Every structure is written in C-alpha cells, then in structure tokens.
Amino acid sequence: MTASTDIRRIIIVGGGTAGWMAACYLSRFLKRTDSDITLVESPSIKTIGVGEATLPGLVRFIRNMGFDEREFMRDCKATYKLGIKFKDWIRKEQDYWHPFGVCGGIIDGMDLFHFWIKANRQHDESYSDYSLQALIAENARSPCSTEDVSHIMETGAYAFHLDAAAFANYLKGKAVSAGVKHILAEVEHVPVNEKGEIIQIETDSGQKHTADLYIDCTGFRGLLISRALAIPFTEWSDYLLCNRAVALSFETDKVMHPNTCATALDAGWSWQIPLSDRLGCGYVYSNAHKDDAAAVAELMEFMSDHHAVNQEPQFLSMAVGHRQQFWTGNCLALGLAAGFLEPLESTGIHFIQYGLETFMDYFPDRKLERSLIDAYNDRMKIAYEESRDFIMLHYLLSQREDTLFWQNCRSVKIPPSLQKLLSLYDEAGILEGLKAGVFPDTSYFHILSGGERFPRRPLPMVNVSDQDKVTQVFENIKIANIAMMKPLPNHKKWIELLNNKQGSR
Ligand SMILES: Cc1cc2nc3c(=O)[nH]c(=O)nc-3n(C[C@H](O)[C@H](O)[C@H](O)COP(=O)(O)OP(=O)(O)OC[C@H]3O[C@@H](n4cnc5c(N)ncnc54)[C@H](O)[C@@H]3O)c2cc1C
Structure with missing residues (x-):
C-alpha cells in the first residue's frame, strides 16, 4: 500500500x-x-x-480512549450498572437477574451453570444466587471501593447508566x-x-x-x-412487537441500586435507569396494543410513588x-x-x-x-441477528396470559437461528454457533434459567469432575461473594461523593 x-x-x-x-x-x-x-x-x-444503560464493553472504550473514568462519570451523570433486574416478566411478582461477569466461577473449564443443573439446584435457588454482581446490586453497594480497587473494577465486569x-x-x-x-x-x-x-x-x-x-x-x-x-x-416487526417508547424523568430513589430495572407492563415493559441527578424512566410498548395516551397513563400509575421531574413525555417511534x-x-x-x-x-x-x-x-x-x-x-x-434472538428469548419465556400483548409475544415467528440455539440448549445446556459474542454464554444461562427453561440433562462432561470438589466450590462461592461485597460502600453515597468532587483525584 x-x-x-x-x-x-x-x-x-x-x-x-x-x-x-x-x-x-x-x-x-x-x-x-x-x-x-x-x-x-x-x-x-x-x-x-x-x-441510557450500557454494556461492559464501554469500560474498555473509556479506558482505550484514555479518559478518566471519574471525570467521565461526573460529566455524563453516570452511575454504575452491574446488570438488569427483570420484574414481572415470567409471571407477576416474580423477578430474575441478568448480572454481568462470570457467575461464581468456571470448574474444569466449564461454566458453573452445568454443575448447577447436574446438582438439581434450580429447585431451591437461582443460578444468579452465585453472581457477585447480583449480590452487590441487591445490597445497593458500589462496585468501586474507597481504596479504588475491587474484583469487579479489576475485571471490568461492570457498565454504566448515563x-x-x-x-x-x-x-x-x-x-x-x-x-x-x-x-x-x-x-x-x-x-x-x-x-x-x-x-x-x-x-x-x-x-x-x-x-x-x-x-x-x-x-x-x-x-x-x-x-x-x-x-x-x-x-x-414480525419478531419483536414493541415499536414505540415514551420517556420521562423522576426524582432519584432514596436507595440507588447499581442496576437497571426492566418491569413488564401491559403492552411492553418499563425501564428505570438511575442517573446521578434523576431516575430515567420510560415505557417501550407496542402501539398495536396500547395507544400513546394509555401508555403514559399506565406509566404514571406504575410510577405513582415517584415525583416526576419533567412532566412533558417524550414519544419516540422505533424502527426495529x-x-x-x-x-x-x-x-x-x-x-x-x-x-x-x-x-x-x-x-x-x-x-x-x-x-x-x-x-x-x-x-x-x-x-x-x-x-x-x-x-x-x-x-x-x-x-x-444474535442480539435480536437474545432479546426475543425474554418474551418467548414469559408465561403471562393477562393481556393480549403477552399472548401475542409468544406466537411470533421464531428465526431458524434461535430454533437451532434452543434445541441444543434444551438437550444438554449446549450453546453453539454464537459468533459475535455480544453476550457471553453466562448471559444466556441467566435469561434461560431465569425464564424457567432448563436443559433435559446436564452437559455430559460434568460427570467427569470430582463431585466432592464441586460441592465445596458451590459453598465457597457464596462465602467469597459475601466477603467481597461487605467492604464496598453504599452506591448512592459513592455517587454523591463523586459528584461533590470529594471523590475526585
Ligand atoms: C427509547 C430509546 C431508549 C434507548 N435506550 C438505550 C439504552 O438504554 N442503551 C443504549 O445503549 N442505547 C439506547 N438507545 C439508543 C441510543 O440512544 C442511541 O443508540 C444513541 O444515543 C446513538 O444515537 P445516534 O447518535 O445514532 O442518533 P441521534 O442521537 O438521533 O443523533 C443524530 C444526530 O444527527 C444529526 N442530524 C440529523 N440530521 C442531520 C442533518 N440533515 N444534518 C446534520 N446533522 C443531522 C442530529 O442533529 C444529531 O446530532 C435508546 C434509544 C431509544 C429510542
């Protein structure tokens, strides 16, 4: 050249x-x-x-650009994000997690998920019970310790709301x-x-x-x-029915969890994204199932225990x-x-x-x-395409029957790529053919198991591992996660400190 x-x-x-x-x-x-x-x-x-909520890749972007993360967070009104909590998706009053990062650990080169399936643990606990990120988020802690180091900061398995x-x-x-x-x-x-x-x-x-x-x-x-x-x-639009959104802002919650909440509503779902100065909120819906006025009314009712900062709703049409x-x-x-x-x-x-x-x-x-x-x-x-299939999973796993939208979500066309992914997973928890890697295997395990879809049998190779050692690993993970979470500061206080500039370097 x-x-x-x-x-x-x-x-x-x-x-x-x-x-x-x-x-x-x-x-x-x-x-x-x-x-x-x-x-x-x-x-x-x-x-x-x-x-907006982001994915952990953005941490790499900020670092590669040579930006100071704290300066970026202050200027962009950012808070930490360790994952997403899905509320009411499978059925009302039932939550599940999609946290970032490795969940618990890798045993003999295999994801903990396979051992969790083998031990039939899904009957009394969630796979995400082994996630450090989910534990920290539930407890409203910041992943960044006062000493500026933590396992999560070092591995970069976190993201931001901004x-x-x-x-x-x-x-x-x-x-x-x-x-x-x-x-x-x-x-x-x-x-x-x-x-x-x-x-x-x-x-x-x-x-x-x-x-x-x-x-x-x-x-x-x-x-x-x-x-x-x-x-x-x-x-x-044959695959994903939501084509419209309305956005509003509310005053920040007293407790600031470092995660996005996505709550299923009648004709779609609502996001709640904590920013340092407000709670970003909105409703993503299908306008074939709900008109704009009804969507705002449902969102306001859903958020009735919050004070709106800006009452002027912002409507957006989305070409998917x-x-x-x-x-x-x-x-x-x-x-x-x-x-x-x-x-x-x-x-x-x-x-x-x-x-x-x-x-x-x-x-x-x-x-x-x-x-x-x-x-x-x-x-x-x-x-x-892989990301579309991943998003479709959230809808297909819902068991809600209470509105026409949720019934219709499960009768959409299923792309061959997703059919293929599900058939291997259903057999033995095998995930194959994911080339882009937008979401790691662990993310699929969280969504599928959170949606109560489990493989028929465990991955054959898990039988080769020493089962006593595996049982010990399960116990140790929970103990280690609690030990790592305990010294971490309160998320809201950390964000306030950062924005009062006392946390600046
Ligand atoms: C409801 C909703 C929720 C979202 N939530 C998330 C989320 O949680 N996480 C996430 O990662 N992403 C989210 N997104 C997407 C995210 O907001 C966008 O991907 C991101 O902001 C990039 O937008 P953009 O720069 O492509 O377009 P825009 O922000 O629309 O910018 C377009 C730019 O083009 C300029 N422009 C247009 N026409 C002309 C012209 N003729 N001449 C010169 N300039 C022109 C405009 O002035 C503007 O500067 C969401 C999007 C929507 C709609």
Whole structure:
C-alpha cells in the first residue's frame, strides 16, 4: 500500500452519541496517519438522550480512549450498572437477574451453570444466587471501593447508566481538543455518482464538503445511507412487537441500586435507569396494543410513588431492524442510522462501539476493497441477528396470559437461528454457533434459567469432575461473594461523593 491511497479525509454527519464516539475513536486510532476528521452536526435537530444503560464493553472504550473514568462519570451523570433486574416478566411478582461477569466461577473449564443443573439446584435457588454482581446490586453497594480497587473494577465486569446527550457533549470536548473539526450546519443535499458513492455533502449555508469516507450518524433518519444511497431496511416487526417508547424523568430513589430495572407492563415493559441527578424512566410498548395516551397513563400509575421531574413525555417511534448494508462504497452507517433493537439489553451504544472496532479491523484505503466491505457487513449482520434472538428469548419465556400483548409475544415467528440455539440448549445446556459474542454464554444461562427453561440433562462432561470438589466450590462461592461485597460502600453515597468532587483525584 502506498501512502497516496490512504484515507485522508473523513466526514461524520451527526453529533449524537454515534457521531462523537466515532470522532473520538477515529481521531485516536488514526492520529499517526495524518487524517483530517470533520463532524457536521445540525444545530436544530435534537439528539436522543433518554437515560441510557450500557454494556461492559464501554469500560474498555473509556479506558482505550484514555479518559478518566471519574471525570467521565461526573460529566455524563453516570452511575454504575452491574446488570438488569427483570420484574414481572415470567409471571407477576416474580423477578430474575441478568448480572454481568462470570457467575461464581468456571470448574474444569466449564461454566458453573452445568454443575448447577447436574446438582438439581434450580429447585431451591437461582443460578444468579452465585453472581457477585447480583449480590452487590441487591445490597445497593458500589462496585468501586474507597481504596479504588475491587474484583469487579479489576475485571471490568461492570457498565454504566448515563445521559446520552451529556455523553455526546463530553465526547465532543475530547474530540475537538484532539483536532476534530466541528461544523454546525444542516446537511441538505448528498449527491451520489453512478457507482453508488457519495460525491459531497451540501449544507444549508451553501457549503460543499468532500471526503474519502463519509460516516452517517444522523440517527433514525439515515440521511446518507437511506435517503441518499437508498439502502433498504431489514425490518423485524414480525419478531419483536414493541415499536414505540415514551420517556420521562423522576426524582432519584432514596436507595440507588447499581442496576437497571426492566418491569413488564401491559403492552411492553418499563425501564428505570438511575442517573446521578434523576431516575430515567420510560415505557417501550407496542402501539398495536396500547395507544400513546394509555401508555403514559399506565406509566404514571406504575410510577405513582415517584415525583416526576419533567412532566412533558417524550414519544419516540422505533424502527426495529437494520440496514441491509451497514457499509456501502464510501459510506459507513453507525448508531441509529445503522439499525436499532429495543433497548431491553442495552445494545444501542454497544453497537456503535462494536461497529467502530470492527471497522478498524477492516479499515480500507481509498480503493474501498469490496471484500473488506462484505466482511464488515457480514459481521455486523450476525451481531444484530444474535442480539435480536437474545432479546426475543425474554418474551418467548414469559408465561403471562393477562393481556393480549403477552399472548401475542409468544406466537411470533421464531428465526431458524434461535430454533437451532434452543434445541441444543434444551438437550444438554449446549450453546453453539454464537459468533459475535455480544453476550457471553453466562448471559444466556441467566435469561434461560431465569425464564424457567432448563436443559433435559446436564452437559455430559460434568460427570467427569470430582463431585466432592464441586460441592465445596458451590459453598465457597457464596462465602467469597459475601466477603467481597461487605467492604464496598453504599452506591448512592459513592455517587454523591463523586459528584461533590470529594471523590475526585
Ligand atoms: C427509547 C430509546 C431508549 C434507548 N435506550 C438505550 C439504552 O438504554 N442503551 C443504549 O445503549 N442505547 C439506547 N438507545 C439508543 C441510543 O440512544 C442511541 O443508540 C444513541 O444515543 C446513538 O444515537 P445516534 O447518535 O445514532 O442518533 P441521534 O442521537 O438521533 O443523533 C443524530 C444526530 O444527527 C444529526 N442530524 C440529523 N440530521 C442531520 C442533518 N440533515 N444534518 C446534520 N446533522 C443531522 C442530529 O442533529 C444529531 O446530532 C435508546 C434509544 C431509544 C429510542
């Protein structure tokens, strides 16, 4: 490769989380190549920021970018997230956990889950009873100890709740000081040549900008990938029924648990996401089963013991699915412009990061080699499909019959990939064929066992292990988890300390 074919100029359109994550990431990893990165953002089209929950990959992103985690947390109104507590999904008054991290431990190279199945422990306890993260979250402790070290901090098996608009603003400061050019203007025209490549972008102020690569971060509207390049959308409304959301904010709870709560309601589910200054809350629902007014009324009733901070509900329509090509010619789509799954498992911001990291694996030169583009698109498609199947599981395992929505959720089409996954799991707890790794095997074990779906028999290899040793391991895990949880501070106090700057370094 000669230097003359290097990608030199990159234009990012859109200044939400996707746009500014891309700006930070690319400016950091391309800094030795003398690239010129410009972000164009509309001054009037708002970004999405409803109080977002994230996945542990974001810890890696923050560390790789060289950001100070405490500064990031303060500026983005962040709190810790150790997992999700699902309430009323299987039946009313029944909860289950999806905590992050290894659950208990690995015995002879196998997940504790298989030994738990063999010992028939599911009759009197949950698999998540062995999770350190679930224990800490239940007890409203912070994973960060006052000495700044803890098992969870060291392994990075935690995530954050954050304000996505504040996160975008934080990233903007970092990107601009790293040399990214920032233009406030609305892109009006995006002419395309006969090869299906973008020629330039034209703004409302009459300016024209050209680049070797264009990154579409314009949110659901997909200005470049959809409106200009007409890449079709693969729609998944046959699989996932929720297509609408309403967001509201409430005063923070007296007790702040470091986890997201997802509570099943009549026609979908409600998220409660603790931020440092408020409780982000909303209702994701199917508008075929509930209209907007009824959804707000149900949400307000559900949250009646809380004080609303902002009474103006924010309604959002959600197109569930993804672009048939995430990268085409000289245009890459990221964030909501690339695709969207309902936020049940916090995949939105994760997909931006996953897209950027994958793009770096296949980073092109100006030849824009077709095989790189195909490989990228294949990997992104797999990541979206696996995540779709994972989210579908939550609905398919529900035993609720009380509303038409919950009845309909179980009569949706089941994709062959999910059928295949379930048939192996049902036989002996085997999980095979998960290529993208968006969620580790442990996550599937939490959701499946939490939904009372157990394999017919244990994994054959568990019979080879020394059973006395296994029994001892089970006992030791609970003792060790309590010992690790005890010195940890109260989560709410920790967050207050952090924001009073006394916790700053
Ligand atoms: C109800 C809901 C709940 C969610 N919850 C979560 C969650 O818990 N966890 C999670 O990870 N994700 C969640 N998400 C997704 C997450 O909010 C987004 O993935 C993330 O904020 C990225 O958004 P974005 O940057 O792609 O788009 P946006 O925030 O919509 O930003 C689009 C940008 O494009 C600009 N723009 C648009 N048109 C033009 C134009 N013509 N010219 C110039 N600029 C333009 C806008 O000004 C804006 O800056 C949720 C989404 C929704 C809808």
